[in-house]
Amino acid sequence: MTDVSKIFAPGGVLSQTIDGFQPRPAQQQMASAIAAMNDDAGVLVVEAETGTGKTFAYLAPALLAKTDDGERKKVIVSTGTKNLQEQLFHRDLPRIRDALAPDAIVALLKGRSNYLCIQRMDQFISQPIKHDPAVALQLQQQSRVVKYWANQTRSGDLGELTELAEDAIILPQITSTADNCLGRDCPAYADCYLVKARQEALEADVVVVNHHLFFADAVLKDTGFGELIPHADLVIFDEAHQVPDIASQYFSESISTRQLQDLAQDMRLLYGTELKDLRQLSTVADQLDKCGRDLRLQFARDPERGNWREQMRRAQVIEDSERLADTLDRAQAIAKAALGRNKVLDQCYERLVLLKARWQQLTNTQRSGYSFWYETTPRQLSVHQTPLSVAEKFTSYMLAQQMQWVFTSATLAVNGSFKHFTDRLGLGSAQTLVLPSPFDFAKQAMLFLPRYLPAASDPTMAASFAAIAKQLIAHNHGGTFLLFTSYRMLNQVAAILQEQESSDRLILVQGRTSKRELLDQFVDAGDAILLGTSSFWEGVDVRGDALRLVMIDKLPFAAPDDPLLQARIEDCRLRGQNPFQDVQIPQAVISLKQGAGRLIRDALDTGVLVVCDNRLVQKEYGQTFLASLPAMSRTRDIAQVTEFLSKD
Ligand code: SF4
Structure with a gap:
């Protein structure tokens, strides 16, 4: 195999072929670690902090990996969401494939509900069911849009149909489920888009899927087709911090x-x-x-x-x-x-x-x-x-598959330890690697922990949060993210800001339009204020001055009535461990790291992170949170923050 570290080195293939490519030692180290996974069923867990360039670091060895017979290895790359899957497949993968392995075959595979089912569509058109007039009208309009597209599509991927809302009522009528798909008995089997997508995945060297599809496939043997995802030599999970929760859902x-x-x-x-x-x-x-x-x-x-x-x-x-x-x-x-x-x-x-x-x-x-x-x-x-625990099920699945496994994310470790992650999946013997960010956080970013805050649950918290936000925003010539742990708090702060904010800055509130639309408006404005809950804490990449201030309302402990969390707490107690220490704190640390990770996305970015929660300084466990955040300069003095924000 080509020495993968040379590819990433200054003057290497990537520097020569990819515009703006910057050699980064951490990226080189991660790529080499993956390329060196020679044993039959190795497991590598990598925390690659923001800016290390982990996507190229795993795609390069994935494209170049060869079996002992000199054949290309079959690789599955799994991402957290469909959006990330498309971004990887349409943006990152073609660039590095063209540079390193132009003849490698790549494929995108989604879950079955993403493909038009010809059989159900025919059934829907030929045997209409009676609905009340309003629903019938909606179905009629949507059906017109689908029919027009269905005549032209090559892939049958409903993601191409941007005119159709994600929750359009026609969708269950024109897509199949494992329950109702007729498989090989289907009259439309020869033309079935799902069968074709699966066929392309079978023939590809690198297949891009998402975690939901991966685990649905691992657990549910689809009637008619058997498994959707082909067997592979190497599986790479990006955004791997989501894997334990998603695996729990599918092993349910x-x-x-x-x-x-x-x-x-x-x-x-x-x-x-x-x-x-x-x-x-x-x-x-x-x-x-x-x-x-x-x-x-x-x-x-x-x-x-x-x-x-x-x-x-x-x-x-x-x-x-x-x-x-x-x-x-x-x-x-x-x-x-x-x-x-x-x-x-x-x-x-x-x-x-x-x-x-x-x-x-x-x-x-x-x-x-x-x-x-x-x-x-x-x-x-x-x-x-x-x-209560998926570790046993997951490890026996891994053993049965005999593949190599890479788990990577910017947020896997808690205070330098992977135990919280590896225990949940039973990866105790995995090789681990922490790759620090190349950014100079001490210079680029400041962490502000405001003084004199009420308790997180105090009814006056919304007013205090809004008052600090207003003061800081006035000095920020760029954009602001206000990230919340609950809709209740988001709505209270939105109401205060909308009533009191006198500047003509754009205020964007989650839920009023789609996430994509909100982000586009946020970036275009350059100095907007965006209020969001969990979906804005991760997977959002806003670079430059468009985002210079991130404020978080409180430490993101999961709601105690969350059933998945309850299962983990019960399991932890049964093992004689301390659920708060071993489950709740690590979960909240990972979430905080995700939220904080929105701020500095580039070597030239600067900005302030504000966490409005006294527990960070008053409770002993606050240290675990602080030690897990990037090494930003830290202050409790608002004057220092406004001065930092006022700089160009
Ligand atoms: S094989 Fe299944 S998914 Fe494909 S067209 Fe037939 S019913 Fe639909």
């Missing part, structure tokens, strides 16, 4: 009332079209639908999450659960009696068997080793069983 068992509704709809459709003699099918489908709705009605109107074990002590919930179990049983018997008459019916039968078994599991809440929880949306209820 869940049922949503939405699945019951979808199944009931397919059964009614069958009765209305091809199995007109099976009136019982339609009757039991209505009952199934009603069971789902009745269960949802047992919960408050507003969305909530909570402990399912506790709910299963309520007489009415028990009664509705039993009725659902009976109805699934009856529906299964009706479908079984007609097996072999119709492929869709056979598939409905399989779904009923699965749902019945799963519902039995989810209502048997006495078993230990799991967290049982539920979540509601305005119309749906979903019930989940999450293992």
Whole structure:
């Protein structure tokens, strides 16, 4: 294999071929560490801080890796979100591939709900279901847009259809799920976009996926296609700090009332079209639908999450659960009696068997080793069983796959230790590497911890936060991010600023338009104020003066009623450890590092980070947070901050 460190060295291939490429020792070190992973199933965990250039550092060895037979290694690169996946595939990967391995084949693979399902689209058009007029009109308009695009698309990737909102009501009608896809029995199989995307992924040397798809695939053997993601020699997780939570979700068992509704709809459709003699099918489908709705009605109107074990002590919930179990049983018997008459019916039968078994599991809440929880949306209820720890499941999956694994992110270590991350995935023997940022944080950035703040939960906190924000913004000739841990606080501060801010600076508030649109407006304005919650704490890259001030309302401890957190706390207690020390603090440190990481994105960036939480200085654990942040100069004196911000 080519010596990968030479590629990154001054005067190396990348300096010669990529405009603006700057050799960075940390990048070279990371690339060399990946290239040196020779053993059969090595695991490398790398914290590569902002500015190290980790994307090229893993893409270069990925493109150049060869097996012992001299063949290109098959590599899966998994990113945190679909947006990052597209950015990697369309922007970073082509640049480095052209420079290093122009003949390497690369592919982008998304989850099945991202591809047009020709079969369901045909069904939707030829057998329209009655809806109320407003919904029918929306569906009609959206269907026109989809049909026009469907005639031209090559990939069937619905991401191309930018005119369609992400939550457009037509989407479930024209995409498939593992439940309703007909697989090889599908009349449209030969033209199926998902099959083609999977085929391209099979033939590619480097496949770009996202963590959700990776784990859905690892856990769920898709009916009809088997696994979507091909086997690989090397898997690289970017934004790897998200992996443990996402893995927990997918190693969970869940049922949503939405699945019951979808199944009931397919059964009614069958009765209305091809199995007109099976009136019982339609009757039991209505009952199934009603069971789902009745269960949802047992919960408050507003969305909530909570402990399912506790709910299963309520007489009415028990009664509705039993009725659902009976109805699934009856529906299964009706479908079984007609097996072999119709492929869709056979598939409905399989779904009923699965749902019945799963519902039995989810209502048997006495078993230990799991967290049982539920979540509601305005119309749906979903019930989940999450293992207290995924370490065992994940390590056995890793062993079975015999691949090499790289986990990287700018935020993996807590006070220099990876234990918090590696314990969750069972990666105790992994090789670890911390690559410091090349930025001069002491000169480029200042950390301000304001004095005389009320307690984080004090009702006057919003007013205090807004007063400090106003004072600092007045001296900031660039843009400002105000990052919150709750919508309540965001809305209170937004109301105060909108009433009192007398300058003509643009104030942008999360939720009023899409995230993309808000960010575009923020960058264009150059000195805007953006108020956001969790989705702005990570994956946002604003360089230069457009972002010079980041204010955080309090330490980002996760809400104690978060079911995934509760599962981890329970697991930690069972191991005899201290949940606050070993679970809650590390989680909040990683989140704070993410939020703080929005500020300095470039060697020329300067700016101030403000954290409005007394606990940073008053509590002993505050030190763990401070030691995990980049080494910025630190002050409690607002005059020093305004002076720093006033500089050009
Ligand atoms: S194979 Fe599945 S995804 Fe493909 S067109 Fe048929 S039903 Fe849709």
